Amino acid sequence: MTDVKKRRTRNSWAARAAIAAACLTLAFLEWAPIWTNSYVFNESGRIASGLIILQRADFSSFRVNPPLANALSAVPAALSGQVRAPRRETLDPGKFGRVEYAAGAEFVRRAPNHRLYLRLGRLCMLPFGFLGCAVCFYYGRFLYGFYGGLIACFLWTFSPYVLGYGATVGSDVPSAALALAAVALFHYWLRTRNSGVLPALGALLGVAQLCKFTLLALYPLLILFWLLSRALDRRRRGGSGAGAAREARELLVWVFGLSLLVLNMGYLFDGTFKPLGEYRFRSVLLSGRSSPTDDPQTAVNRFSGTALGMTPVPLPEDYVLGIDAQRFDFERGLPSYLCGQWSDRGWARYYLYALAVKTPVGALAIFALALCVSLRKRYRASALDETVLLGTGAAFLLLVSSQTGFSVHSRYVLPALPFFFVAAGRLGRAFERPTRGRRILVGAVALCGLWSAASVLIAYPDRISYFNELTPILAGDAPKVPEPAPRARTAFGRALERYRRKIALAAPTLLLDSNFDWGQDAYRLDAWLRSRPDVSAVTTRLQSNGDTLLRKINPAVLKLTDKSESQWFAVSAALVYNRREGYRWLWGRKPDAMIGATVYVYHVDAERAWREFKEKEDAQ
Numbered sequence: 372m373t374d375v376k377k378r379r380t381r382n383s384w385a386a387r388a389a390i391a392a393a394c395l396t397l398a399f400l401e402w403a404p405i406w407t408n409s410y411v412f413n414e415s416g417r418i419a420s421g422l423i424i425l426q427r428a429d430f431s432s433f434r435v436n437p438p439l440a441n442a443l444s445a446v447p448a449a450l451s452g453q454v455r456a457p458r459r460e461t462l463d464p465g466k467f468g469r470v471e472y473a474a475g476a477e478f479v480r481r482a483p484n485h486r487l488y489l490r491l492g493r494l495c496m497l498p499f500g501f502l503g504c505a506v507c508f509y510y511g512r513f514l515y516g517f518y519g520g521l522i523a524c525f526l527w528t529f530s531p532y533v534l535g536y537g538a539t540v541g542s543d544v545p546s547a548a549l550a551l552a553a554v555a556l557f558h559y560w561l562r563t564r565n566s567g568v569l570p571a572l573g574a575l576l577g578v579a580q581l582c583k584f585t586l587l588a589l590y591p592l593l594i595l596f597w598l599l600s601r602a603l604d605r606r607r608r609g610g611s612g613a614g615a616a617r618e619a620r621e622l623l624v625w626v627f628g629l630s631l632l633v634l635n636m637g638y639l640f641d642g643t644f645k646p647l648g649e650y651r652f653r654s655v656l657l658s659g660r661s662s663p664t665d666d667p668q669t670a671v672n673r674f675s676g677t678a679l680g681m682t683p684v685p686l687p688e689d690y691v692l693g694i695d696a697q698r699f700d701f702e703r704g705l706p707s708y709l710c711g712q713w714s715d716r717g718w719a720r721y722y723l724y725a726l727a728v729k730t731p732v733g734a735l736a737i738f739a740l741a742l743c744v745s746l747r748k749r750y751r752a753s754a755l756d757e758t759v760l761l762g763t764g765a766a767f768l769l770l771v772s773s774q775t776g777f778s779v780h781s782r783y784v785l786p787a788l789p790f791f792f793v794a795a796g797r798l799g800r801a802f803e804r805p806t807r808g809r810r811i812l813v814g815a816v817a818l819c820g821l822w823s824a825a826s827v828l829i830a831y832p833d834r835i836s837y838f839n840e841l842t843p844i845l846a847g848d849a850p851k852v853p854e855p856a857p858r859a860r861t862a863f864g865r866a867l868e869r870y871r872r873k874i875a876l877a878a879p880t881l882l883l884d885s886n887f888d889w890g891q892d893a894y895r896l897d898a899w900l901r902s903r904p905d906v907s908a909v910t911t912r913l914q915s916n917g918d919t920l921l922r923k924i925n926p927a928v929l930k931l932t933d934k935s936e937s938q939w940f941a942v943s944a945a946l947v948y949n950r951r952e953g954y955r956w957l958w959g960r961k962p963d964a965m966i967g968a969t970v971y972v973y974h975v976d977a978e979r980a981w982r983e984f985k986e987k988e989d990a991q
Contacts, residue, residue, distance in 0.1 A: 386508065389521055393504040393528045397537075398497065400528075403832035404538035405493040409893035411835070412885065412914070414540045415475030415485070418492050421445025422456035423474065429459050430638055433471040434693035435700065438637065439581040440542040444492035454482045468653070468696070492540050500537045503527050503548035507789055510555040511796035514752045514760065518799030525820060526737070526792040529827050531729055535834035536782050539889075543785040546583035551789040553579050553586075554763050557593055557626075561600050561759065564618075569625035576626060577633025584697055585786055588770055589763075590627065596759050597622065603755055635687055642688020648672055648680025650691060654698035663703040701776030706950075708883045709778060711849050713950045717778030722771055725781030728881055732839050733823030740815060741795040750797045757794075764790030780885045830871065836887050836968040838878040846877035852947065852971060853961040875968035879944045888945035890914040892967035896941055899966050909939035912946050913970065944969045 420433035421441035426449060430438055448454045462473040479485050504524055511523030527533055537544035556572045559565070576593075579586045601615050635643050651671045652658040659673030674680035684691055707717045709724065727735070744750040751757060767787035801812040830837050854872050857865040878887050893913055900906055947954045962971040 385517070386512070386520070389524060390505050390508055393508070393524045394501045397500050397504060397528050397534070400534050400827070400831070401497065401500065401538045401834075404535070404834050404891070405497075406490055407832065407894060408538065408835075408891040409895075410489065411539050411889040411891050413471060413475060414489060414492075415479050416471035417441045417475075417540045418445050418448060418488060419456065419474035419478035420471050421492075422448055422454060422478065423459065425449045426456040427458070428639055428641070430641060430687070430689035431459055431470070431692075432462075432474050433469075434689055435469075435697045436542050436583065437581045437690065437693065439578070440496065440540065440545050443495045444540040445488075446495060447491035448478075448482065448488040451484070451488070453484065454478070454488070457481075489540070493538055496537060496540060496544065499545040499548045500533060502552060503533065503544065503789060506548065506552045506555055507792055510551065510558070511793045511799070513555070513559065514756055514793065515750075515796045515799050516803060518802040519793075519796030520799070521796075522737070522799050522816070522820075523789075523793045523796040526734060526795060526823075527789060529731070529734070529824050530788065530792070531731070531827060531830075531834060531837035532782065532785055532788060534827070535837060536785065536885075538834060541782075542583045543782045546579065546586055547785045547789055549575065549579035549582055550586050550589065550763075550767075550786045551793075553589060554593075554759065554790070557596070558756070558759050561596065561755065566621055566625075569621055570629060573626045573629030574633055577630035577637070580630060580634045581637040583786070584694055585767065585770065585783070588766055592763055592766055593622075593626070596755075596762070599758065600755055631685060634690070635685075638687030638690060640687065642691075644683035644685060645688050645691075646680065647682050647684050648675040648677065650684075650688075650695075652692075652695045654695050655702050656698050657695050663699060701774050703776070705777035705779055707778040708948070709881070710845075711880050711948075714778075717775040719772050719775055721778035722768065722781055722784045725882055725886060726784065728838050728842055728845060728878075729781065729886065730839065731823035731826040732841060733819040733821070733826060735839075736819040737795050737798065737816060737823070738791065740812070740819070741798050744801070744812070745797060750800050752797075760790055760794055764788075764794070781882070782885055829867065830874075833871075833875075833968045835885065835889050835891050836875065836878065838874050838881070838887070840874065842874050842881060843877040846880045849877075849880040850955075850958045851880050852876055852944075852958060855962045855965055871968075872965060875965070878968070879948045883945045883948060888914050888943050888969040890943070892970045896966045896970050896972075899964065899972070906939050909941050909972070911940075912942045912952070914943035914945045938975060939972065940975045941966070941970055941972045944971065947971065 417433060417440070421438070421443070422445045423429050423432045424438050424442045425445055433441055457474055457477040459470060462470040462477070464470045465472060482488060504527055507527040508520040508524040510520070512520030533544055533547075553572065553576045556568055556575060560568050560572065576589060579589065597618070601618075649672075650657075652673075653663075655661070655663055657673060658671055672680065704716050707714050707721075709718055709721055741750075752760075764787045767790075768784060771783045771787075798812070798816050801809040801816070805813055826839060827837070854869065854876055857868040857872075859865045859868045890913065896911075896913075900909065942954060942957070946952045947957050957971070957973070960973065960975075963974050964972040966972060
C-alpha cells in the first residue's frame with residue numbers, strides 16, 4: 372500500500388472514530404431528558420397528529436409544521452396497534468382552527484402507555500442529531516480540513532439548543548440537520564460540478580421541505596449562489612453560456628423538480644394542483660382582509676376571480692394552508708417577553724439576545740476567535756465558499772428575526788446555527804503545523820472548548836432551561852425569586868447547587884416559554900412528591916400539559932380558599948413571571964424546594980394566597 376493510500380485509510384478511520392465518538396456523546400447527553408422530561412408544550416399534539424397522518428392519511432392536524440417529524444414520532448404508537456387516532460371531525464378546532472390541542476388530549480386519554488410512546492417518539496428524533504454530527508464534521512473538513520471538521524462537530528454535539536430541542540418531538544433539530552446537509556451537498560456540487568449528486572440533492576431538499584416552512588428559503592438561496600458561481604467562473608475563464616444553460620436544466624429537473632415531487636409524495640399528493648382561487652385563507656397576506664381580527668368571511672382569498680386564482684398550485688393543499696396558518700400566527704401576534712418586559716408583538720433583536728445567553732460562553736469565545744482569524748487569508752476559504760456558508764446562516768437568522776409578530780421561541784433560529792458551527796471550524800487550520808503563535812491560538816481554542824463542555828455538563832440533565840454564566844450579570848437587580856437553601860451534603864455539592872440555582876433563578880427574568888420553562892419538569896415533581904410522604908397533597912399551577920397526569924396533585928386549576936391554613940403549592944417559573952397570573956407576591960418569597968430548574972414549591976399561607984387571588988379577580 373502506498374503512503375498516499377495509507378494516509379487516506381488512516382484519515383478515514385480517524386473521521387469515523389470522531390463521528391462515532393460525537394454520536395455516542397450526543398446520545399448519552401440526550402438520554403436523560405428523553406427519558407425523564409415530561410411533556411413539553413404540545414408534544415402530545417404532535418404525536419397525535421402523527422397518528423392521524425399514519426392511520427387516516429389526514430394532514431390537517433398541526434398544519435403549522437410539515438408532517439415529517441410528527442409522523443416519525445408516532446411510528447412506535449402506530450406499530451403497537453393499541454392506539455387509534457381520533458377522527459378530525461370529532462376534534463374541537465378552538466378559536467384559531469388548531470385541532471392538535473384536542474388531538475393531544477385525546478391521545479393521552481386513550482393511550483394507557485402514552486408515556487412510553489412519548490419516549491420512543493423522542494428516540495425517533497435522535498437520528499437527526501447524529502446526522503448533524505456527521506454533516507458538521509464532513510462539511511467542516513471539506514472547507515477547513517480535518518481539525519475544522521472536529522471543531523464544527525464539537526460545537527454541534529455540545530450545543531444546548533441541539534441537546535435541548537433534539538430531545539423533544541419537534542422539527543427544530545431535524546430542520547437544522549437537513550438544511551445543513553442540503554447546502555453541504557449543493558456546495559460540493561458547486562465545487563466539483565459532478566452531476567451525479569444532483570438527484571440526491573433534490574431528494575434531500577424535498578425531505579427538508581417536509582420538516583419546516585423556514586427551509587423554503589433554500590430555493591432562492593441556491594439559485595443566488597449558483598448565479599454567483601457562474602458569474603465568478605465567467606470572470607475567471609470567459610467563454611459562452613452553454614454550460615450555464617445545461618446546468619440550469621439539470622437544477623430545474625433534478626433539484627427543484629425532484630424536491631417538489633418528494634414534497635408532494637410526503638403529503639400523498641393530497642390536494643396537489645388545487646386552483647389557488649379555491650383556497651380559504653385566514654392570513655391578511657393571502658386572504659385580502661385588512662386586519663387579522665376581521666371576520667374571515669369578508670374576504671377569504673385575494674386571488675379569487677383573477678387569472679392567478681385559476682392557476683393550479685403544484686403543492687399539497689395542507690402545505691399551502693399550513694403556510695397560511697403560520698403567517699396568520701405572526702400577523703395576529705402573541706404576548707412576548709424579553710428582559711422582564713411584555714409586549715403584544717416581538718423584537719428584531721430577540722434571537723441574537725437569546726443566542727447570547729443560551730450559548731455557552733466558551734462557544735461564544737470560539738466564535739469570536741473565528742471572527743478575528745478570518746481577517747487572515749490562511750483561515751479563509753474562497754470567497755464563494757464563505758458566501759455560501761455564512762450567507763445561508765445569515766439568511767436564516769435574518770429571516771426569523773424579521774418576523775416580529777411575536778418573539779416567544781428562540782429555537783426558531785436553530786436552522787442557522789450549524790452554518791456558524793462549520794464557519795468556526797476555520798480555527799482548525801491553526802492545528803496544522805502550528806508555529807509558536809498558532810500554538811497560543813490552539814491552546815485558547817482548546818481551553819474555550821473545555822469551558823463550553825464543562826458548562827453544558829454542569830447543567831446536566833437540564834437542557835431546555837440551559838442559560839450561560841452571563842445570565843446573573845445581565846439580570847442585575849431585576850426582581851426575582853430568592854435562592855432556596857442548598858440541600859447537598861458535601862461542600863462541593865452545595866457550591867455546585869448554588870452555582871446552578873443562581874443561573875436558573877435569574878434566567879426567567881430574561882426569557883420565558885420554550886427558552887426556559889416548557890413544562891419539562893412535571894415528572895420530576897411527581898418523583899419529589901413520592902419521596903415526601905409528609906406532603907399529602909399539593910396545589911399545582913404548571914406550564915406543562917403533563918401535570919394532569921401526576922399523582923397526589925390537584926391538576927391544572929389553582930384552588931384557593933379563605934381559610935387560614937397552610938398548604939403546599941407548586942408553580943412553574945413561567946407562570947410566576949407571567950403578567951396575567953398574579954404571582955408577583957412570590958418574587959420575594961424563598962421556595963421550600965426547587966424541582967429541576969423550573970418548578971418552585973412553597974408551603975404557603977393560604978390566607979395570603981387567597982387575598983392575592985381575590986385582588987386579581989377584582990382587577991379583572
